[in-house]
Amino acid sequence: xxxxxxxxxxxxxxxxxxxxxxxxxxxxxxxxxxxxxxxxxxxxxxxxxxxxxxxxxxxxxxxxxxxxxxxxxxxxxxxxxxxxxxxxxxxxxxxxxxxxxxxxxxxxxxxxxxxxxxxxxxxxxxxxxxxxxxxxxxxxxxxxxxxxxxxxxxxxxxxxxxxxxxxxxxxxxxxxxxxxxxxxxxxxxxxxxxxxxx
Amino acid sequence: xxxxxxxxxxxxxxxxxxxxxxxxxxxxxxxxxxxxxxxxxxxxxxxxxxxxxxxxxxxxxxxxxxxxxxxxxxxxxxxxxxxxxxxxxxxxxxxxxxxxxxxxxxxxxxxxxxxxxxxxxxxxxxxxxxxxxxxxxxxxxxxxxxxxxxxxxxxxxxxxxxxxxxxxxxxxxxxxxxxxxxxxxxxxxxxxxxxxxxxxxxxxxxxxxxxxxxxxxxxxxxxxxxxxxxxxxxxxxxxxxxxxxxxxxxxxxxxxxxxxxxxxxxxxxxxxxxxxxxxxxxxxxxxxxxxxxxxxxxxxxxxxxxxxxxxxxxxxxxxxxxxxxxxxxxxxxxxxxxxxxxxxxxxxxxxxxxxxxxxxxxxxxxxxxxxxxxxxxxxxxxxxxxxxxxxxxxxxxxxxxxxxxxxxxxxxxxxxxxxxxxxxxxxxxxxxxxxxxxxxxxxxxxxxxxxxxxxxxxxxxxxxxxxxxxxxxxxxxxxxxxxxxxxxxxxxxxxxxxxxxxxxxxxxxxxxxxxxxxxxxxxxxxxxxxxxxxxxxxxxxxxxxxxxxxxxxxxxxxxxxxxxxxxxxxxxx
Numbered sequence: 001x002x003x004x005x006x007x008x009x010x011x012x013x014x015x016x017x018x019x020x021x022x023x024x025x026x027x028x029x030x031x032x033x034x035x036x037x038x039x040x041x042x043x044x045x046x047x048x049x050x051x052x053x054x055x056x057x058x059x060x061x062x063x064x065x066x067x068x069x070x071x072x073x074x075x076x077x078x079x080x081x082x083x084x085x086x087x088x089x090x091x092x093x094x095x096x097x098x099x100x101x102x103x104x105x106x107x108x109x110x111x112x113x114x115x116x117x118x119x120x121x122x123x124x125x126x127x128x129x130x131x132x133x134x135x136x137x138x139x140x141x142x143x144x145x146x147x148x149x150x151x152x153x154x155x156x157x158x159x160x161x162x163x164x165x166x167x168x169x170x171x172x173x174x175x176x177x178x179x180x181x182x183x184x185x186x187x188x189x190x191x192x193x194x195x196x197x198x
Numbered sequence: 199x200x201x202x203x204x205x206x207x208x209x210x211x212x213x214x215x216x217x218x219x220x221x222x223x224x225x226x227x228x229x230x231x232x233x234x235x236x237x238x239x240x241x242x243x244x245x246x247x248x249x250x251x252x253x254x255x256x257x258x259x260x261x262x263x264x265x266x267x268x269x270x271x272x273x274x275x276x277x278x279x280x281x282x283x284x285x286x287x288x289x290x291x292x293x294x295x296x297x298x299x300x301x302x303x304x305x306x307x308x309x310x311x312x313x314x315x316x317x318x319x320x321x322x323x324x325x326x327x328x329x330x331x332x333x334x335x336x337x338x339x340x341x342x343x344x345x346x347x348x349x350x351x352x353x354x355x356x357x358x359x360x361x362x363x364x365x366x367x368x369x370x371x372x373x374x375x376x377x378x379x380x381x382x383x384x385x386x387x388x389x390x391x392x393x394x395x396x397x398x399x400x401x402x403x404x405x406x407x408x409x410x411x412x413x414x415x416x417x418x419x420x421x422x423x424x425x426x427x428x429x430x431x432x433x434x435x436x437x438x439x440x441x442x443x444x445x446x447x448x449x450x451x452x453x454x455x456x457x458x459x460x461x462x463x464x465x466x467x468x469x470x471x472x473x474x475x476x477x478x479x480x481x482x483x484x485x486x487x488x489x490x491x492x493x494x495x496x497x498x499x500x501x502x503x504x505x506x507x508x509x510x511x512x513x514x515x516x517x518x519x520x521x522x523x524x525x526x527x528x529x530x531x532x533x534x535x536x537x538x539x540x541x542x543x544x545x546x547x548x549x550x551x552x553x554x555x556x557x558x559x560x561x562x563x564x565x566x567x568x569x570x571x572x573x574x575x576x577x578x579x580x581x582x583x584x585x586x587x588x589x590x591x592x593x594x595x596x597x598x599x600x601x602x603x604x605x606x607x608x609x610x611x612x613x614x615x616x617x618x619x620x621x622x623x624x625x626x627x628x629x630x631x632x633x634x635x636x637x638x639x640x641x642x643x644x645x646x647x648x649x650x651x652x653x654x655x656x657x658x659x660x661x662x663x664x665x666x667x668x669x670x671x672x673x674x675x676x677x678x679x680x681x682x683x684x685x686x687x688x689x690x691x692x693x694x695x696x697x698x699x700x701x702x703x704x705x706x707x708x709x710x711x712x713x714x715x716x717x718x719x720x721x722x723x724x725x726x727x728x729x730x731x732x733x734x735x736x737x738x739x740x741x742x743x744x745x746x747x748x749x750x751x752x753x754x755x756x757x758x759x760x761x762x763x764x765x766x767x768x769x770x771x
Contacts, residue, residue, distance in 0.1 A: 065601060065602065066601045066602070066605070067602075067605075067606060068602055068603065070603060070606065084260070087258065087259075088259065088262055088266040088269070089266070091259075091264060091265045091266055092265050092266040092269075092270060094270055095266050095269055095270055130601055134599055134600050134601050135599045135600065136599065152269065154595060154601060154605075155269070155592060155595065156262075156269060158591050158592075158595055158605075158609065159260070159262065159268075159588045159589065159590075159591075160260070162586040162590065162591065162609075163253075163254035163255060163260040163261065163586060163587060163588065164255055164260075165253075165255045168253065168254075168255070168585075168586055171546070171583075171586065171609070171610060171613050171614070172583065172584075172585055172586055173546055173547060173548040173549075173583075174421070174422060174548045174549065174550035174583065174585060175251060175253055175421060175423075175550065175585055176251070176421065176548065177251070177419040177420075177421065178419055178420040178421075178548065178550075179419075180420075181380040181381060181420040181551050181552075182381065183381055183382070183383060183384060183547060183549075184545060184547050186545050187384050187544050187545045187546070187547050188384050188387060190541075190543070190544045190545060191384045191385075191387070191388060191538075191540050191541045191544050192387070192388070192391075194539075194540035194541075194678075195388055195538070195540035195677050195678050196540075196678065197387075197388055197391040197392060197676075197677060
């Protein structure tokens, strides 16, 4: 896809999210549709190098649960974090095995809880499972490797998102040529007031 | 070993090493009409090699490593490769050893421009009293030169390279010729105000950066990426400020990828040639010279002298005193980090600025006699916003756990809201800190004997770190900072002082002085015993004041080069 097409889609997307206000499942679906449009505009769905199509879809969804769309800001799926992770997995067999096992565990575990597979479950079911493995305090012999996997996937999702062209501007406004260095008075005053040093 | 090939041509000056010292000598000599050969152990590079304004997404693995090394094992081996260091604490095939009981790290760069391509650009003058420390407190040695003798060369360096700052009238950090400084960032304003409440003065940082167009170079554009090398030459590196311009004169012959092995002396005891390994072909070569200037970095220059034993110097050339390799010093290093809740939720801005921060705390207690350490330290201030990278948010995420928007919020609350205070203190030279040729026979991949390091901090340095801990805690307290209180500082083992060499201010190994029994070089950095041998890196330093060494390397090398040119004109060398 040309950069312009991509930028247009991103702008449109940002406008949709901003206009919608708080995040709801409907909006999230809308964003997903636009993400797929964006990928389609790029010449089709990303073809994973390392994971199977099912594993890849599961990972993409997992990353988007870790960093979801938010008012005015895209999530991990739009930032194509899963594609970046898949690329790394193709370069490291040990890492790939961790993911293959971890993603399979998500399917098995959710099936045991009465759903189909992870990707087909409701968001409530998915989150109920993640709530188990997203915290060290839930550590048991049975959950140990799932918690370890989720911790790794979360770490890589965060890294992949904030180092992407799409995710980085969420917090970082630099890496550009400035004619002069200035600090906004509102930023300075905010910190001075709150620190008691103003 | 391939057959050594000797040149017949005799060059006036051969300079070994192209960093701050070698670059300065190259520029000054060629400006004076002298032709030089400049040998560098690394490759030649050009302006297009500096990775300015790139982001992690410009590299497919984004810093995780080509084989995702960041996520397996101990996580080492990853990185973006944007830095201009062309080296590090380890270089394949070029080991060094550390004696049992010592810890030492040796950072080496192998590239035209050496470590100046990526250094922090703190550009600080030494104080008048720094040149006569023994006269003040009876420790170390005095320099054979005074501040007044070197000050004109600080002036020249500042006019050429440009240094930010404002006149402050602080004795521990003399004023110079300054470029207008950039305004302080928000966290720096907080540090400045909190320090002021303690009676500690924090000032605009002094960096080798231009903020106005200077000598045909455009002003800094505030991308914060000085360590990658500056493609617009808006900061100082010897490569683009001195060597590339000097090459335009036609009086520089650069010999890249040349690893110096040994200095060859003639019957009169003068250096007549430098033998080196052409790293591209593995060929042994020699370059003949009338004079030689060592600027290979303090320890590399010492190594070269110690290894030059073939022509009847069992302890190395110019080393009858046995002082070569001795008096090795680094800066005392200690850092402390705090989270600043007052900044959480602050309207964000582009805070890149210059590479190493806009604020500096010079030593403020230079006239105090009641401290339990004799010499001073300054404080460098880091923190605030930065370009995200692999692992940047691991701390926030580990604390928050979970997923989704609450986790993202935790990342926002952590990002940019940390301040790091880095103390850089003066070390007193001691007899337990030195380098020598490894006595067990370890050699590098070209068969050149390697250095072995011995290191020990003294009580003065440990006491200084305790003082930093107390001071930094108080500064953070004054701005509502949240930090882990320093561990009880009882006994040496518990003082979190830096590993020797890790601040990368290692120097003093070929020191200058008036007495040939206790020094290697005279007051013009010319060997007492070998009149056509000069040293122009940080090896000649008689002491290591808290101020970062690069400015004094340049000033001293400039003075040495002018003296050398004059001695050549008079046919004294």
